[in-house]
Amino acid sequence: MQIRPATGQDLDVFVDTLHAAFGLFPETPVDGGGLWWSALETDRCLLASTADGRPVGTAATYSFELTLPGGAVVPAGGLTAVGVLPTHRRQGVLSALMRQHLADLRARGESVAVLLSSEAPIYGRFGYGPATYTSKLTLTRGKAALAVPRARGEAPAPETGSVEVVRRDGCGDLLEEVYDRYRRTQPGALSRPHRWWELRAGQPPLSPAPRYIAVHRDADGAPDGYASYAVEAGTLTVDEIIATDDAVFTALVRYVLGHDLVSEVVLRHVPADHPLRWQLADFRAAEVSGVTDWLWVRLLDVSGALTARGWSVDGELVLDVDDPFLGEQGRYLLTVRDGKADCAPTDRAPDLSLDIRDLGSLYLGGTAPSTLVRAGHVTAHRPGAAALADALFRTERAPHCLHWF
Numbered sequence: 001m002q003i004r005p006a007t008g009q010d011l012d013v014f015v016d017t018l019h020a021a022f023g024l025f026p027e028t029p030v031d032g033g034g035l036w037w038s039a040l041e042t043d044r045c046l047l048a049s050t051a052d053g054r055p056v057g058t059a060a061t062y063s064f065e066l067t068l069p070g071g072a073v074v075p076a077g078g079l080t081a082v083g084v085l086p087t088h089r090r091q092g093v094l095s096a097l098m099r100q101h102l103a104d105l106r107a108r109g110e111s112v113a114v115l116l117s118s119e120a121p122i123y124g125r126f127g128y129g130p131a132t133y134t135s136k137l138t139l140t141r142g143k144a145a146l147a148v149p150r151a152r153g154e155a156p157a158p159e160t161g162s163v164e165v166v167r168r169d170g171c172g173d174l175l176e177e178v179y180d181r182y183r184r185t186q187p188g189a190l191s192r193p194h195r196w197w198e199l200r201a202g203q204p205p206l207s208p209a210p211r212y213i214a215v216h217r218d219a220d221g222a223p224d225g226y227a228s229y230a231v232e233a234g235t236l237t238v239d240e241i242i243a244t245d246d247a248v249f250t251a252l253v254r255y256v257l258g259h260d261l262v263s264e265v266v267l268r269h270v271p272a273d274h275p276l277r278w279q280l281a282d283f284r285a286a287e288v289s290g291v292t293d294w295l296w297v298r299l300l301d302v303s304g305a306l307t308a309r310g311w312s313v314d315g316e317l318v319l320d321v322d323d324p325f326l327g328e329q330g331r332y333l334l335t336v337r338d339g340k341a342d343c344a345p346t347d348r349a350p351d352l353s354l355d356i357r358d359l360g361s362l363y364l365g366g367t368a369p370s371t372l373v374r375a376g377h378v379t380a381h382r383p384g385a386a387a388l389a390d391a392l393f394r395t396e397r398a399p400h401c402l403h404w405f
């Protein structure tokens with residue numbers, strides 16, 4: 001078997017091989033991912049072939065940026081389009097593709113790798129762990145009134161913004177601009193490269209599927225949020241609400257809840273810790289379902305990655321990190337002062353021992369170290385070590401990613 005980078009001439013073969021691996025036909029419905037393959041970066045596609053040149057496996061990488069806790073934005077190679085023909089499975093084709101993929105990322109200096117996993121058991125062995133989570137909220141419209149805010153102290157700011165409804169095709173660059181502003185403030189969010197918007201590649205509102213867009217504007221008329229939605233058989237389904245602050249999110253929820261001839265509003269992709277349920281007059285008017293992992297993270301440079309993110313409390317922690325797939329092992333002293341970390345090799349006794357996949361799960365603050373200690377994945381070597389790690393890794397808001405790739 002050989003692994004080689006694809007060329008522009010290989011694109012049809014690449015896409016055909018991938019579709020055969022999934023048992024799909026190339027006419028992917030627009031709602032299922034739009035013209036996803038048109039956004040592939042050919043120079044970051046890998047083809048695995050048999051000795052006689054027959055293609056049997058594929059993998060591709062997107063050049064994303066990932067927002068970290070603290071607001072830093074770093075390059076992150078997004079693995080996608082992984083497929084091995086049913087006739088060649090469980091013979092090590094994916095393992096060979098992964099070795100090449102991770103080596104390519106390191107050669108480019110990317111210290112964080114990400115993916116969305118079709119099946120949860122596949123990628124842990126390659127060092128990836130689930131790092132962000134998402135859920136679906138179903139609101140029974142008749143019960144789901146928003147309550148009057150009841151915080152003491154300052155009166156809530158009066159709503160000065162406005163909402164305008166446009167069709168997706170009439171939005172121009174507005175969605176791209178608003179999304180880009182939002183993703184820079186949301187840990188766990190990925191960039192959506194300009195090509196994706198240009199080519200209408202991805203799930204709605206990127207895809208050509210028809211959608212209405214409720215655009216929120218601030219008091220000066222500048223767009224600061226949107227909701228992409230469609231109504232069918234009395235259910236209004238929101239693909240995504242992108243809001244540059246919580247008040248804009250609430251205003252867009254108020255808009256969709258006010259839609260006539262709708263009995264149910266479904267919000268796809270709501271972060272696990274979202275305050276919306278607390279804003280309803282009836283806490284049970286929102287049913288949470290489909291809670292699932294979304295973005296998986298793999299670190300390729302432990303020190304580089306840990307020093308890139310921001311931290312909210314001071315402290316010191318010694319981490320013993322094992323990376324079985326790459327055959328690496330390291331012990332690091334993480335020292336956090338004033339929001340920044342220093343991370344250096346050490347021979348001090350470890351506080352926690354963990355696999356690189358677990359560090360990927362902790363990295364964005366979406367998984368508590370104590371949860372993985374209790375699950376038996378991470379070893380805490382002294383009392384209080386897990387609580388200290390919880391305090392260090394915790395972020396003010398859960399990381400969240402709603403980009404599909």
Ligand SMILES: CC(=O)SCCNC(=O)CCNC(=O)[C@H](O)C(C)(C)COP(=O)(O)OP(=O)(O)OC[C@H]1O[C@@H](n2cnc3c(N)ncnc32)[C@H](O)[C@@H]1OP(=O)(O)O
Nearest residue numbers: 021080081082083084089090091092093094095115118121
């Ligand atoms: C980021 C993305 O693109 S996600 C999309 C992934 N693709 C798909 O789901 C399409 C359908 N599935 C496939 O094409 C293939 O089954 C793949 C790509 C998941 C796996 O490819 P293979 O070449 O069979 O994997 P490979 O032989 O390298 O397996 C390595 C190890 O992972 C295990 N493994 C591979 N796939 C799975 C799976 N779906 N579930 C559980 N274990 C798995 C193998 O058993 C093997 O374990 P071992 O080392 O203990 O023997």
